[in-house]
Amino acid sequence: MNLPAPLSWLVDEAGTSPNPERFLADLGRQLVDAGLPLAGGALTLAAPHPIVTQRTWLWHSKTDAVIEALGFAGTVLGQAGRDWLGDLGPTCEATIGETPDNSVLAWAGTRPFTATEAANLNQIARFAAAPLAALAARAALSALLEAYLGRRSAARVQAGALSRSTGETIRAALLCADLRDFTALSEATEPTIVIAALDAWFDRVAGAVHAFGGEVLKFIGDGVLAIFPVTTTATEACEAALRAATAIRAGMAHLDATRASQGLPPLPFGAALHFGDMLWGNIGAADRLDFTAIGPAVNLVSRLEGLCKPLGQNILISGSLAAEAAMPLASLGDHELRGIAEPCAVFTLVET
Numbered sequence: 404m405n406l407p408a409p410l411s412w413l414v415d416e417a418g419t420s421p422n423p424e425r426f427l428a429d430l431g432r433q434l435v436d437a438g439l440p441l442a443g444g445a446l447t448l449a450a451p452h453p454i455v456t457q458r459t460w461l462w463h464s465k466t467d468a469v470i471e472a473l474g475f476a477g478t479v480l481g482q483a484g485r486d487w488l489g490d491l492g493p494t495c496e497a498t499i500g501e502t503p504d505n506s507v508l509a510w511a512g513t514r515p516f517t518a519t520e521a522a523n524l525n526q527i528a529r530f531a532a533a534p535l536a537a538l539a540a541r542a543a544l545s546a547l548l549e550a551y552l553g554r555r556s557a558a559r560v561q562a563g564a565l566s567r568s569t570g571e572t573i574r575a576a577l578l579c580a581d582l583r584d585f586t587a588l589s590e591a592t593e594p595t596i597v598i599a600a601l602d603a604w605f606d607r608v609a610g611a612v613h614a615f616g617g618e619v620l621k622f623i624g625d626g627v628l629a630i631f632p633v634t635t636t637a638t639e640a641c642e643a644a645l646r647a648a649t650a651i652r653a654g655m656a657h658l659d660a661t662r663a664s665q666g667l668p669p670l671p672f673g674a675a676l677h678f679g680d681m682l683w684g685n686i687g688a689a690d691r692l693d694f695t696a697i698g699p700a701v702n703l704v705s706r707l708e709g710l711c712k713p714l715g716q717n718i719l720i721s722g723s724l725a726a727e728a729a730m731p732l733a734s735l736g737d738h739e740l741r742g743i744a745e746p747c748a749v750f751t752l753v754e755t
Contacts, residue, residue: 409433410530417534423448424469426538427462434527435464439520440513442491445484447474447507448539452546459483463491481507495521497528499535506535554618555683556694567692570684574633576644576724577681578617579704580608580651580674581626583712588668596667601625604670607654614650615643620683620696628696630681637678641727644676648718649752655717673711677704678724706740707747714738714749722748 412433420426427446435441447459457474461484472483481496488494488511495516496509508528510516516524548557582588582604589597608627609619617631631640631647651674659669679700686695707719714735725732725748732750740747 409437409527413527413530413534417531418537420534420538423458423535423538423542424460424471426534427460428467428469430527430531431462431464432467434510434524439510439523440516442511442513443488444511445481445488445507445509446535447481447484447509448535448542449480449505450546451543452550455546457481457483458542458546461487480505481509484509495524497525499528499532506539508535552694553620555620559685559694567685567687567689570682570686572680573630573683574637574680575630575678576617576633576640576727577677577679577700577704578612578629578631578644578647578674579626579677579708580629580672581624581708583671583673585625585670600667600670603658604655604672607658608651611647611650611654615647617643617647620694628701630696637727638729641676641678641724642729644724645720645728645730645752648674648676648720652718652752671717673708673717673719675704675708675711675719675721676724677707677721678727679703703740703743703747706743707749710738710740710749714751716751718752720750720752722750725750 409430412429417426417430420429423446427444431441431444441464443464444462445459447457450456450458454475455473456476456478457480459472459474459481460469461472462469472487474480474483484507485494485496488509491511493512493515494509495512496507499506499508508531510524545557545561548560552560588600604625605622605627608629612619612629615631617629619627619629621628631644633640655670655672662669677700681696681698681700683694683696685692687693703721707721711717711719716735719735720732731753733753735749735751737746738749
């Protein structure tokens with residue numbers, strides 16, 4: 404086996420890898436070309452995230468494919484990689500530099516590794532420490548930005564889009580939702596219980612939005628603004644938003660039943676869906692910026708959500724979105740919306 408090529412790659416090129424996935428695949432190919440009998444590899448990095456505690460990338464030498472596995476609280480660092488590699492063949496795990504609690508690099512062989520091969524893999528791990536430290540720092544920053552800013556805004560910040568008064572126009576299905584009468588509930592309830600209720604509510608909304616390909620843009624008090632951008636057709640985006648709304652309603656019904664069993668009041672909510680263009684912009688003071696959604700579509704979906712309580716519905720849909728949707732909807736007629744010039748055709752989900 405000849406290691407100079409992989410070691411040279413680690414010293415000269417690995418630091419420019421765009422992400423851990425690419426790093427693992429490129430390193431795996433370098434080692435196979437150098438003569439190591441690899442069936443696969445696994446790279447695990449600790450993740451500073453509210454839920455995800457580690458991320459593991461799994462590389463298969465035959466397909467050159469890399470998949471990602473997430474680890475949560477209580478999971479042993481690198482365990483997902485060990486379990487996966489154990490099904491491929493004999494394994495060899497290497498310590499990364501001086502941070503074994505933060506990163507793990509492991510390999511599976513097509514046959515048992517010789518003592519020399521295992522020593523060479525440990526040497527590879529020592530040379531991998533520097534580029535992996537940089538990758539881990541970038542991955543940690545990305546995880547933190549996504550947790551606090553959302554996927555779209557995090558990507559803009561990392562790309563250097565930091566100028567004030569800049570933004571992008573997004574054509575999308577918009578979802579605006581909030582809890583009804585939550586101010587009164589929060590004034591009469593212990594803060595810890597209020598926070599738990601908010602977390603449960605946001606879990607149901609964000610979980611449904613993400614499950615159907617949408618993105619949460621902002622949490623505002625007890626409110627949520629999410630979008631389902633048009634990536635193929637308007638109908639697909641609108642149908643995804645409608646399916647997410649249906650999932651939110653089902654999730655909240657289950658949550659209310661759980662709360663009732665605990666002697667807690669239900670959490671009534673309102674959600675509105677609209678389709679149109681919005682500007683997602685970097686707006687604020689010179690030294691304190693925020694990503695904000697503005698435009699007529701944002702105004703309309705917010706006003707439409709405020710109509711949920713008067714109409715006795717928890718989900719309302721604008722005529723613009725209904726016109727693009729294939730799902731059957733029930734018409735509630737045309738309604739005036741505060742601050743909107745033209746009456747809005749309003750629909751709701753068909754009861755099943």
